[in-house]
Amino acid sequence: MIWRRAACAAVLALWAGGAVAECRQALALGLDVSGSVDQLEYRLQIDGLAAALGAPSVRQALTVMPGTPVDLLVYEWSGPEDPAVILPWTTIADEAILNGVIAHLQTTERRQTTPGTALGLAMRVGVGFLAQRSYCWKRTLDISGDGKSNLGPRPQDVKAELAGTDVTINALVIGADAPSFGDLRQMDVAELSSYFRHNVIVGEDSFVQTALGFEEYAQSMARKLERELETLIFSEDITQPGVPPVAR
Structure with a gap:
């Protein structure tokens, strides 16, 4: 479609190095592609991520403050050798760029990866990406996952390393597809949510969002993004350039 080609061209032009506005929030999304x-x-x-980004409420939250936009990055994680960026840092300056991001995700194909689940390493990788956006007012890492870590550094050790930093880590926990009964799925999600809550999420405002299965991923991701992208009402008495406004 013509609009998709034009939107993708806008994203590519931004990646090539356009003017960068002051960054309201850096948001890195880590997607589980393990075995x-x-x-x-x-x-x-x-x-589902593409659909969530295009949901009216999320679209509005991303584009409501064009003078102080959100920077977005998406990467995939699995085993220790598998983290890979599928959307480099992109400043969501307007709806055309957001449309390009959505189109890019919709045409992304799966890579060959190892079956392991190196969740702790995925956390470190995501925090490393956020370090590239140290000037953003808020830095948030989202980890999506459907299982516990079984390779690499322990998530709880990485979480301890991040204590006292200004990075927030939230999680989207996805229930296993094997249980066919609702109660079993609920138990699976509850146990996995507890694991992520104790070992993964970081920050005073951090939280765990749940999806009973991948079929609920789009709706759950949209709800999570809405919560993370809440628009603050800022005071108008900031006079120093480059200093984040203060929330009322």
């Missing part, structure tokens, strides 16, 4: 995620679930996840 427990099959091809259908991968498609539900990547297309």
Whole structure:
């Protein structure tokens, strides 16, 4: 479609190095592509993220303050050798750029990855990406996952390393697809949510969002993004350039 080609061109032009406005929030999204995620679930996840970014409430939250936009990065994680960026840092300056991001995600194909779940390493990688946006007023890492870590550094050790920093880590926990009964799925999600709450999320305002399965990923991601992108009402008495406004 013509609009998709034009939107993608706008994103590519921005990646090539355009003017960068003051950054309201840096948001890095880490997607689980480990062995427990099959091809259908991968498609539900990547297309679900695209749908969530295009949801009216999320779209408005991303574009409501064009003078102080959100910077967005998306990467995939699995085993220790597998983290890969599928959307480099992109400043969501307007709806055309957001449309380009959505189109880019919709055409992203799955790579070959190892089956391990190196969750602690995925946290470190995401925090490393956020370090590239140290000038943003807020820096948030989102980790999506459907299982516990079984390779690499322990998530709880990485969480301890980040204590006292200004980085926030939130999680989107996805229930296993194997249980066919609702009660079993609820128990699976509850146990995994507890694991992520104790070992992964970081920051005073951090939280765990849940999805009973990948079929609920789009709706759950939209709800999480709405919460993370809440628009603050700022005071008008800031006079020093480069200093973040103060929330009332």
